[in-house]
Amino acid sequence: xxxxxxxxxxxxxxxxxxxxxxxxxxxxxxxxxxxxxxxxxxxxxxxxxxxxxxxxxxxxxxxxxxxxxxxxxxxxxxxxxxxxxxxxxxxxxxxxxxxxxxxxxxxxxxxxxxxxxxxxxxxxxxxxxxxxxxxxxxxxxxxxxxxxxxxxxxxxxxxxxxxxxxxxxxxxxxxxxxxxxxxxxxxxxxxxxxxxxxxxxxxxxxxxxxxxxxxxxxxxxxxxxxxxxxxxxxxxxxxxxxxxxxxxxxxxxxxxxxxxxxxxxxxxxxxxxxxxxxxxxxxxxxxxxxxxxxxxxxxxxxxxx
Numbered sequence: 546x547x548x549x550x551x552x553x554x555x556x557x558x559x560x561x562x563x564x565x566x567x568x569x570x571x572x573x574x575x576x577x578x579x580x581x582x583x584x585x586x587x588x589x590x591x592x593x594x595x596x597x598x599x600x601x602x603x604x605x606x607x608x609x610x611x612x613x614x615x616x617x618x619x620x621x622x623x624x625x626x627x628x629x630x631x632x633x634x635x636x637x638x639x640x641x642x643x644x645x646x647x648x649x650x651x652x653x654x655x656x657x658x659x660x661x662x663x664x665x666x667x668x669x670x671x672x673x674x675x676x677x678x679x680x681x682x683x684x685x686x687x688x689x690x691x692x693x694x695x696x697x698x699x700x701x702x703x704x705x706x707x708x709x710x711x712x713x714x715x716x717x718x719x720x721x722x723x724x725x726x727x728x729x730x731x732x733x734x735x736x737x738x739x740x741x742x743x744x745x746x747x748x749x750x751x752x753x754x755x756x757x758x759x760x761x762x763x764x765x766x767x768x769x770x771x772x773x774x775x776x777x778x779x780x781x782x783x784x785x786x787x788x789x790x791x792x793x794x795x796x797x798x799x800x801x802x803x804x805x806x807x808x809x810x811x812x813x814x815x816x817x818x819x820x821x822x823x824x825x826x827x828x829x830x831x832x833x834x835x836x837x838x839x840x841x842x843x844x845x846x847x848x849x850x
Contacts, residue, residue, distance in 0.1 A: 547797060547798075547801055547813035552812075552813065553816070556813055556816045556817060557816075559794060559798060559817065560816065560817055560819075560820045563795070563798070563817075563820040563821065563824065564819075564820040569791065569795070573791075573792075573795045573824055574729075574730075574824050574825075574826050575795060575796070575798075575799030575821065575824045575825050575826060575829075576722050576725065576726050576729075576826045576829050576830075577799060577803050577825055577826070577829040577830070577831060577839075578718045578721065578722060578829060578830040578831075579618070579830065579831050579832055579834075580718070581618050581621075581630075581634055582614060582615070582618040582830065582831065582832050583718060583721070583830055584634050584637055584638055584716070585614045585615075585617040585618040585621070585634075586610075586611070586614040586618075586830070587637070587641065587715065587716065588614075588617070588637055588685060589610050589613045589614045589617070589681075590610065591641065591691070591695060591715065592685060592688040592691045592692060592695075593610070593613060593681075593684055593685065593688060593691075594610055595688070595691040595694070596684075596687070596688050596690075596691050613681050613684070615832055615833070616677040616678055616680070616681050617678055617681045617682070618832060619832055619833075620674045620675065620677045620678040621633065621667075621678045623670075623672055623674050623675060623678075624666075624667035624670055624672070624674065624675035624677075624678035624679060625663055625666055625667055625678070626666075629663060629666060632659060632663075633659055633660070633663050636651060636655065636656055636659045637656065638716055639651040640653075640655070640656045640692075641695070641715050641716045642716050643714065643715075643716075653689065653692050653693055653696055656692060657686065657689055657692070660682060660685050660686045661686050663682050664679060664682035664683055664685075664686050667679035667682055668683075714747060714752070717747055718830070719745065719747050719748065720747075720756065721830055722830070723742065723748070723753070723756045723760075724756045724757060724759045724760030725760065725828065725830075726826075727740055727756075727757060727760045727778075728760040728761075729826060729828060737776035738776060738777075739776050739777045740777065740778045740779070741779055741780075741781050741786060741788060741789065742778070742779070742780050742781070743780070743781070743782075743783065743789055743792070743793075744780045744781060744782050748780060750780070753778055753780070754778075757778055795824070798813075798817050798821050799821055799824070799825070801813040801814040801817065802814045802817055802818045802821040802822065802839055803839065805818060805842065806818070806834075806838065806839045806841070806842060806843055807843060808842055808843060818839060818840050818841075819840060821839065822836055822837060822838075822839040822840035823836060823837075824836075825839050
């Protein structure tokens with residue numbers, strides 16, 4: 546839809562749908578996830594947060610956990626070099642992945658060898674930015690017991706939803722995105738929601754129920770909603786539901802604009818950023834970006850690339 550012959554005309558039509566006065570204006574939003582930040586946050590969540598909790602310290606509600614993740618995600622590339630940072634991220638993803646249930650692909654030893662090497666490299670760098678990443682890596686290299694607990698507690702094979710919850714899907718961004726999108730929509734529109742989700746393999750009925758309960762609990766605890774905000778939650782296929790086809794188009798537009806903002810060569814992002822930037826959810830899983838930032842190229846990120 547966005548490249549090849551006729552793409553310019555299609556992009557203009559989509560821009561008219563999403564722009565002021567268009568039928569989708571103020572009726573669509575884009576929930577964006579920065580995957581490097583997502584993985585850095587998972588390292589903090591699954592290892593550092595567990596360690597601090599055991600010591601009686603809450604590092605989530607005071608924003609410390611988020612700051613650790615930001616320091617690692619933003620300064621990691623400069624502290625380790627692009628290749629070194631990519632190696633750290635790839636090793637973490639592989640360790641926590643469901644494909645590594647039995648630990649035969651990436652062991653605890655493998656993970657901590659990379660964390661130790663990353664820390665040693667960052668510590669030697671003289672750039673002041675490297676110090677922040679080195680401090681987080683220093684804390685991470687002391688969390689081996691937490692990683693061993695994770696490896697021991699995860700199921701050795703695919704299991705029904707139950708005592709293991711969504712532990713198997715730890716590294717899937719859907720687990721973070723779906724309940725948040727539902728919660729934000731309920732706050733934005735009020736009343737009972739009818740939610741139609743694309744028929745992804747991850748989103749079984751059982752898992753959708755777990756995710757929705759999580760969104761409700763967070764909303765109630767923080768006073769964002771007053772009660773159950775969901776009337777119906779269903780899965781469907783885009784061939785049967787035009788609304789999902791529209792959602793695919795909006796998501797595709799969001800992706801190309803995010804890549805353009807990140808400094809990649811994306812002609813579609815150049816054409817669509819003006820109408821897509823206002824649609825970006827300010828509470829997406831991002832570093833320090835605001836919706837208006839997606840209307841320009843981030844020169845710092847582009848330089849790191």
